[in-house]
Amino acid sequence: MDLRDLKLFLHLADSQHFGKTAKATYVSPSTLSRQIQRMEEELGQMLFLRDNRTVQLTHAGQQLKIFAQQTLLHYQQLKNALTQEGESLSGELRIFCSVTAAYSHLPTILDQFRALHPNVEIKLTTGDAADAVDKIQSNDADLAIAGRPEMLPSTIDFRKIGEIPLVLITPSLPCPVHTQMLEHKPDWANIPFILPEHGPTRRRIDQWFRRYHISNPQIYATVAGHEAIVSMVALGCGIALIPSVVLDNSPETIRSRISVVDHVTLTSAFDLGVCVQKKRLNEPLIRAFWQLI
Ligand SMILES: CC(=O)[C@](C)(O)C(=O)O
Secondary structure: OOHHHHHHHHHHHHHOEHHHHHHHOOOOHHHHHHHHHHHHHHHOOOOEEEEOOEEEEOHHHHHHHHHHHHHHHHHHHHHHHHHOOOOOOOEEEEEEEOHHHHHHOHHHHHHHHHHHOOOEEEEEEEOOHHHHHHHHHOOOOOEEEEEOOOOOOOOEEEEEEEEEOEEEEEEOOOOHHHHHHHOOOOOHHHOEEEEEOOOHHHHHHHHHHHHOOOOOOEEEEEEOOHHHHHHHHHOOOOEEEEEHHHHHOOOHHHHOOEEEEOOOOOOOOEEEEEEEEHHHOOOHHHHHHHHHO
16 A cells, blocks of 8 residues: 555545546546555455445544545655755744634644644634634735635635534523424524624525514524524523534533524525635745645
8 A cells, every 4th residue: 555545545535436536536437446445455444335436434444544644644744854845934824713613624724734834833813703704804814714705805715625504503401492492383583593793604594584584583692703602502592593513513511501403494504615815825825825725
């Protein structure tokens, strides 16, 4: 098994699709399939569960994925140290994102960058995800993780890193809101909502109100930051629509006080991405970062 095998394997682990990986890595599907089979034979384990053309990692596959990521990263570090390339980059990179994104998405985005450019100082500021694009426009941050706004300003470049579905959450401990939500057909117009001040989630809630013909919703509070909304729901103040990743990264003490309402049709997921001022993409630090995402 060599580094190329590991790269092919990692690509397939991400795409979960033989055809897509074969195309993206310029090998024929049969070569790819043989290569993976060879790896499986070498390890004496199935790496993927196959279902027509799509695949899913087995437990052994998941372990190999971690090994492959670490090995390729170490190799890159070594290559970098040997050529002295990249080490010369220094300075400061100011990143803005939500507390959630700092847990959920930032580490994978930054790992490679930090390995390649250890002398660059990362200054991380957390806050309301809905402010991320503004922070870039006002130059308070160099890079930010943001939900894609409906209208992306033409001066901003946005690179997608994931999709964020929304979930409707309600208090799970006994309280008046909990009781209201237990009804077979909840009276949406009379249930208090906790809303984000602005941003993509707010736009989707407004759409959702329109879809459910809730013209005069009960608004318990309008809050900056999805994490604060989650804790207000945990307190029993109301229900809320929030990105599922925010709930997934909440502490257990909070999550245990919340349930997800799954019988309600929700609005579409939004794209999560990294944004930057287009005119700054020529700057060495920013360019180096942009090449890696
Ligand atoms: C928009 C964004 O950064 C997240 C991860 O979805 C969030 O914190 O809500």
